[in-house]
Amino acid sequence: MAILLLAIGVKRFLERQMTKKHRSPLEYVALTSLALLVAAIAKYPNRAIFTRARPDLKEISVDGYPLFGNLIQALTNKENPLIVLNKAFQKRGDIYTITVPYRGRFFLVNHPMYIEYILKTNFNNYIKGTVFGDQLRDILGNGIFVSDQDAWRFHRKTASNIFTTKMYRQLCEGAFTDSAQDLCSIFDKAESLGNQPVDLQQLFLRLTMDAFGKLTFGIEFNSLMTEGRNEFGDAFDYLTANMDGRVVNPLWPIFDRLTPGKIRKVKKAIAVLDKEDGSVLSDLELRDVFVNFMIAGRDTTALTLTWQFYSLMANPRILKNVLKELDIVLQGSNIYTYETMMQELPYLKAVFHETLRLYPQVPRNAKEVVEDDVLPNGTVVYKGDLVGFSTYAMGRNRAVWGEDAEVFCPERWLVDEEDIAKQDVTTSSNATPSTPPLKGVSPFGKFKMENQFKFNSFNANPRLCLGQTFATLEAMVTSCMLLQKFDFKLVPGQPVPEPKPSATLPMLNPLMTIATRKQLHHHHHHKSLTKTTTTTTTRSGDSSLSSSYISV
Numbered sequence: 001m002a003i004l005l006l007a008i009g010v011k012r013f014l015e016r017q018m019t020k021k022h023r024s025p026l027e028y029v030a031l032t033s034l035a036l037l038v039a040a041i042a043k044y045p046n047r048a049i050f051t052r053a054r055p056d057l058k059e060i061s062v063d064g065y066p067l068f069g070n071l072i073q074a075l076t077n078k079e080n081p082l083i084v085l086n087k088a089f090q091k092r093g094d095i096y097t098i099t100v101p102y103r104g105r106f107f108l109v110n111h112p113m114y115i116e117y118i119l120k121t122n123f124n125n126y127i128k129g130t131v132f133g134d135q136l137r138d139i140l141g142n143g144i145f146v147s148d149q150d151a152w153r154f155h156r157k158t159a160s161n162i163f164t165t166k167m168y169r170q171l172c173e174g175a176f177t178d179s180a181q182d183l184c185s186i187f188d189k190a191e192s193l194g195n196q197p198v199d200l201q202q203l204f205l206r207l208t209m210d211a212f213g214k215l216t217f218g219i220e221f222n223s224l225m226t227e228g229r230n231e232f233g234d235a236f237d238y239l240t241a242n243m244d245g246r247v248v249n250p251l252w253p254i255f256d257r258l259t260p261g262k263i264r265k266v267k268k269a270i271a272v273l274d275k276e277d278g279s280v281l282s283d284l285e286l287r288d289v290f291v292n293f294m295i296a297g298r299d300t301t302a303l304t305l306t307w308q309f310y311s312l313m314a315n316p317r318i319l320k321n322v323l324k325e326l327d328i329v330l331q332g333s334n335i336y337t338y339e340t341m342m343q344e345l346p347y348l349k350a351v352f353h354e355t356l357r358l359y360p361q362v363p364r365n366a367k368e369v370v371e372d373d374v375l376p377n378g379t380v381v382y383k384g385d386l387v388g389f390s391t392y393a394m395g396r397n398r399a400v401w402g403e404d405a406e407v408f409c410p411e412r413w414l415v416d417e418e419d420i421a422k423q424d425v426t427t428s429s430n431a432t433p434s435t436p437p438l439k440g441v442s443p444f445g446k447f448k449m450e451n452q453f454k455f456n457s458f459n460a461n462p463r464l465c466l467g468q469t470f471a472t473l474e475a476m477v478t479s480c481m482l483l484q485k486f487d488f489k490l491v492p493g494q495p496v497p498e499p500k501p502s503a504t505l506p507m508l509n510p511l512m513t514i515a516t517r518k519q520l521h522h523h524h525h526h527k528s529l530t531k532t533t534t535t536t537t538t539r540s541g542d543s544s545l546s547s548s549y550i551s552v
């Protein structure tokens, strides 16, 4: 309609101009602009303005609008961008290309071959660049996530010193167990109030935030044990959701200004982050390290736990296997050693990785091309182009994972002991070989890690996630304790969870769950129970919560 009216207006204007002898300066300007516009449309008939004509890409190009390229499709599509991407790959295959004004040309790829090429083979040519740097600097500062080359190497070296086996050992039996224990007390409280449902997503976010604050910078958020809203967590959630919008939409600075109160809200949220750590840390550099690690360490693990618990509740067969393994291997013990977590619970480890395959917590990513180059299939990319991939779509690619790609199936990560002897595969864990297991041995074989480019939920070397082992341990310790002590049931009548658009992959809605204490088994180790009870009582200082432990 609007286009029709515009066309009529332009036609009338031109008709008047044709018959005229004398024109006003304004009419000259209008005529020239119109001529330029027509020329620009002729030059960029189906792609974004200032992008290079690429007749060689005809086969893989998605037609766009003149000058705007594919921006309009991207902005008007109301579906979740991840679902849009996944469908586009299913329709177009493993590589296609679009254009967006100001951002330029995007190549979207969905096969391990490309991932290996951009993340490893030609690593130095595919950088974060301006995709992340410029868009997210007010939130992420100059931290590891947005840095490249020398600055990144410096961050990487400094940060990797933190992750040691010694630290992992302490975490498993200390902080991770403690926070899981805090969560148990919340479940107990909810149960004592008449089987109240709880939102697992909120609780897991609080759990990982508490653990992380304590571990990294000695901050006591105590968000699990604090009722009501959680200012720091809320500020964080708001910013991660906002970050995502900016990467998709090059016009974000304008949109932010047009949305009432948005700029103020973003600034306020950033101020909360600045304030929180400012009181403990002295300078801006540390603030950046903190914010970057908080994003890395809090949301990813918490949301993986959320999807994992959903998947278990939705698949009773798999839940039963997990419980069987825990029973056989842990025999009621609440001592979770590093070795046991990494090596003796292959089924639970498989469940965690299967969750990350289908619900990767960095669901999309993009790199900027430094110098002209050729992708493995022969496609030429030019300096400044962007290459994007979606771990979410890759997990659902049948050509990569088989016909059952969309099915939650931990068994795909398991191999028999004999197969291992034959193939001599190494497991993912970097744990030192443990002493022969004294407890029962899992009946589910061995966990076998997938190739990093096929399973890229933790990115890939040399920029592999530094917190991979940390996250695996935290999720496994938490899962062990919760599943040993509680039965979990989804509150009936909830829709199947769907992802919320964000830089990570939260659930759109709360995951309402009823947790009920299990009846005690005979072989429980009372030694560990006493230990954790004492810890909780002193730490929480809330006698009503602690008493629910003592009664166990």
Ligand code: HEM
Pocket (backbone or CB within 6 Å): 144, 145, 156, 159, 293, 296, 297, 298, 300, 301, 304, 356, 360, 361, 362, 365, 456, 457, 458, 459, 462, 463, 464, 465, 466, 467, 468, 470, 471
């Ligand atoms: C399930 C949980 C996690 C997942 C799925 C995950 C995934 C990822 C991914 C995909 C990247 C690459 C991001 C990019 O460069 O574009 C990354 C980087 C990183 N992750 Fe994680 N992460 C998790 C947990 C953690 C935890 C708990 C920590 C810290 C304790 C952490 C620390 C880091 C750091 C420091 C980087 C930057 C590495 C670099 O750029 O060299 N991650 N992670």
